[in-house]
Amino acid sequence: MSDGQVTIKLTSDEALVLSHWLEKLQMTDLSRIVDDPAVWAPIHRIAGTLDKGLPELFAPDYDQRLEAARHRLRPES
Secondary structure, three states: OOOOOOOOOOOHHHHHHHHHHHHHHHOOOHHHOOOOHHHHHHHHHHHHHHHHHOHHHHOOOHHHHHHHHHHHHOOOO
């Protein structure tokens, strides 16, 4: 972290689920959820980085992949 940057490592399942959630979050009235405009910059940066790094987003079976990733990430009941 000496260069002032933070690296976050996610599994592909975590990245796919987080990307979907961030997309939904950005489509809502975020002013009710995100009350500090400074938070927008990292939200957009994370979402953009995920979008560039996930070819699954453009797969024809995206919905099935997303649901499978969600299933694997949910704690067993």
